[in-house]
Amino acid sequence: MDLGLKDKVILITGGTKGIGGAISKAVARENAIPVFIGRGEASGNKMLETLKASGKKARFIQANLNEEGESKRIVEEVLQVFGKIDALVNNAGANDSIGLEAGNPKKFANSVFNNLNHYYEMAHYCLPALKESKGNILNISSKVALVGQGGTSGYAASKGAQLALTREWAAELLPYNIRVNAILPAEVMTPLYKSWLDSFDDPEQKLKNITQNIPLEQRMTSDTEIADLAAFILSEKSGHTTAQWFSPDGGYVHLDRSLT
Ligand code: NAP
Numbered sequence: 001m002d003l004g005l006k007d008k009v010i011l012i013t014g015g016t017k018g019i020g021g022a023i024s025k026a027v028a029r030e031n032a033i034p035v036f037i038g039r040g041e042a043s044g045n046k047m048l049e050t051l052k053a054s055g056k057k058a059r060f061i062q063a064n065l066n067e068e069g070e071s072k073r074i075v076e077e078v079l080q081v082f083g084k085i086d087a088l089v090n091n092a093g094a095n096d097s098i099g100l101e102a103g104n105p106k107k108f109a110n111s112v113f114n115n116l117n118h119y120y121e122m123a124h125y126c127l128p129a130l131k132e133s134k135g136n137i138l139n140i141s142s143k144v145a146l147v148g149q150g151g152t153s154g155y156a157a158s159k160g161a162q163l164a165l166t167r168e169w170a171a172e173l174l175p176y177n178i179r180v181n182a183i184l185p186a187e188v189m190t191p192l193y194k195s196w197l198d199s200f201d202d203p204e205q206k207l208k209n210i211t212q213n214i215p216l217e218q219r220m221t222s223d224t225e226i227a228d229l230a231a232f233i234l235s236e237k238s239g240h241t242t243a244q245w246f247s248p249d250g251g252y253v254h255l256d257r258s259l260t
Pocket of ligand 1: 013014015016017018019020021037038039040041043063064065066091092093094095140141142143144184185186187188189190191192193
């Protein structure tokens with residue numbers, strides 16, 4: 001199926017690796033132009049080389065989204081280079097394990113700032129361009145927004161807020177025909193996930209415990225399965241889809257885990 005994304009400029013925060021990286025590749029396969037943001041120069045350039053080697057258009061902007069003024073600078077650069085923005089994927093974030101008992105108010109506030117603030121900033125600065133393109137916004141949230149995990153108050157609060165903002169923005173942006181949706185990954189093997197897994201004494205056993213409770217096929221979701229859904233939501237094939245929360249997770253959140 002041709003998703004009609006050719007030459008669409010799609011901004012992807014954290015699009016240099018992990019889930020965001022897979023989204024960069026998925027939209028590039030559709031001949032869209034991914035513009036991906038990350039702090040690390042090496043991973044950004046690696047993604048750029050991979051895409052350019054297969055003849056795709058792409059751009060890497062190195063930035064730390066938690067630094068003041070960076071979201072505005074990113075949007076200005078994209079508009080200067082491409083003259084338009086067709087979609088924004090808010091994706092960068094990290095489960096930083098700031099718990100209720102083990103954390104403190106300052107760490108909690110920092111975690112919420114780091115995981116949530118740039119979602120608003122990027123949407124705010126992209127909005128004039130999205131109004132012109134009748135574009136759309138896709139927020140990458142997490143199953144943690146719906147299912148308690150324990151020990152990660154800042155991250156859970158941010159991920160829940162991203163779902164609320166998805167519907168809040170979908171309502172506010174109706175007059176501009178801008179769609180806003182969210183994807184809630186559950187268990188996807190990415191650099192972030194691997195480093196979390198490695199924090200356990202027996203990562204292999206921990207992984208087995210997790211996957212055996214995933215209802216469909218007792219396996220992790222691949223980053224490509226998330227990214228292909230993202231590309232479909234971003235495209236005009238999903239032209240009447242807004243305010244939705246998608247859970248491509250093998251039934252992890254919505255099915256009774258005693259089934260496995
Ligand atoms: P990842 O492997 O760590 O990739 C994160 C990406 O974001 C990288 O490109 C990283 O590049 C970039 N990034 C992080 N902080 C940044 C910042 N302050 N400024 C600019 N770029 C930044 O993570 P992932 O597992 O793919 O997670 C992506 C999203 O999915 C997150 O929102 C996460 O909460 C969500 N999620 C993931 C899972 C899962 O199973 N993996 C489950 C639920 C939700 P640099 O490090 O170079 O900056």
